[in-house]
Amino acid sequence: MLSNSSGLVEKMSPHVFIGAGKAAQVRTDLPDAGLDSSDGTVTSKIGLMRESGAAARMLGQEAAASSALTPREAQRKIEELCKGHTPVSAEREILEIVKSLTPADQLELKRLMDGGADKYTTDRMLNEDVDDPVIREELGRILERLNNSPRINDGYIIISDLDYTVRKMGGGVFPGVNAVYRAIDEGTEQNPDSPGDIHVVTARDGMLSSPGRGLAEAALGHGSVSYGNKRGYISAAFADFSQIRDRKIENHERLLERNPDRKAILFGDSKDADPQVFAEIIRRHPEKVELAFIHRYPGRNVPQDIADHPKVVVFEQYDEVARILNHRGIINGEQAEKVEREVLLAKG
Known part of the structure; x- marks a missing residue:
């Protein structure tokens, strides 16, 4: 009889040694030997131990697979x-x-x-x-x-401004924006997309003004962030948005260049330079831009020649965006309805 550290008593077979706190050492060349107790509290066979070992290995493999990185x-x-x-x-x-x-x-x-x-x-x-x-x-x-491998699929990339496009100026996000972006990013059952193609292009320079808090609040699951510069941030205080415009055009073009097989859906607002940025990007790359959505900022109208472009949509609420995307077959009816419910719920 051998007492282990937990106080339990185990009987030993001549073929098996069970050490407290150690793995059992089993001789597989011997016939199965039972570990029996008269009251039935300890019953085992080497065959069962072999099965347990196989099960443990299988569980270990499953655990390793589940812990693999995405x-x-x-x-x-x-x-x-x-x-x-x-x-x-x-x-x-x-x-x-x-x-x-x-x-x-x-x-x-x-x-x-x-x-x-x-x-x-x-x-x-x-x-x-x-x-x-x-x-x-x-x-x-x-x-x-x-x-040399075939690409996964074409799909879309989202290039989005942050402030007043995704995030309200006083904090919080606009109702339905996350659902819209997620629907585009995931695609539909008929045309599934690979997630991770939401790219934020902000006028914030990351130093004088950081978008970190807004990005955390928005929780877009974005793939990358392109920043503005100090000159643009300072000149905007004097209503000069040319630096912001030029920097954003540069950042948009970099993303289009890095995604040659994908069309872009642009999101911005009418507050600063986004309408002019989108107009220039569409002029330079008409085949690369699917649609450009401009969120209307109070008191800032989109120039009429830009608003009239067939690829430009000026909107107030994200349920409008969802209906257009559904009509174009970019998202499905169920995805569009989810956006509409979120917007309706926010209206109370």
């Missing part, structure tokens, strides 16, 4: 590893992250890294952040294969 999580992790000096240990971890993903998720990771405004693209990762030649060569082979 493409979005992998992107964020790689960005963290690439900041500052990248030691060889970090380079190895980057490679292991990429290799741990399925081919489909690797393709999605590449799309996320290369499609946003972030500086941590796959090209930078390979040619600037990874120095070890062996790791770089293996990563290069993976990226080359992904470059």
Whole structure:
């Protein structure tokens, strides 16, 4: 008889040793030997222990699969590893992250890294952040294969302003905006899209004025943020929006260039420079812009020549946006109804 640390008493078979706090050591070349007690409290067989071991291994595999990173999580992790000096240990971890993903998720990771405004693209990762030649060569082979893979689907990217487009000036978000963006980002059953294509282009420079609080409040699940500059932020105080306009045009064009196979749906407002930005982007890239939605800011009308453009929609509430997107087949009726319910509920 052997008493373990919990005070329970276990009988020992000559073929099995059960050590307190240790895994059982089993000789599989011996016949099954029962561990029986007269009162039936301890009954086991080596065969059952083998099955338990197989079950434990299966559970371990399932746990490992469930703990695997999503493409979005992998992107964020790689960005963290690439900041500052990248030691060889970090380079190895980057490679292991990429290799741990399925081919489909690797393709999605590449799309996320290369499609946003972030500086941590796959090209930078390979040619600037990874120095070890062996790791770089293996990563290069993976990226080359992904470059030659068929794209997932075309879909849409959302390029959106933040203040008074998504977020109210006094705080909070406009009813229905999250549901609209999510519906576009996910697509429909007939035309599913790959999530992660919401890109914020703000006039805030990130230093004198940070969009962090507004982004957290909006909770868009955005893929990237493009910032304004100090000159634009300061000149806007004197009603000069030319710096904001030029910077936003530059940021929009970068996103269009990084997403050559996707059309853009633009969201902005009439308060500052968005109407002029959208007009110029449509003029330069008419085939790349599906629609441009301009949220009407009180007291600031959209110039008539811009408002009359067939790709431009000036709106008051996001249920109007949902109906138009549904009519165009970009979102379905159920998605549009969800937006309408949110707007109606907010009206009380």
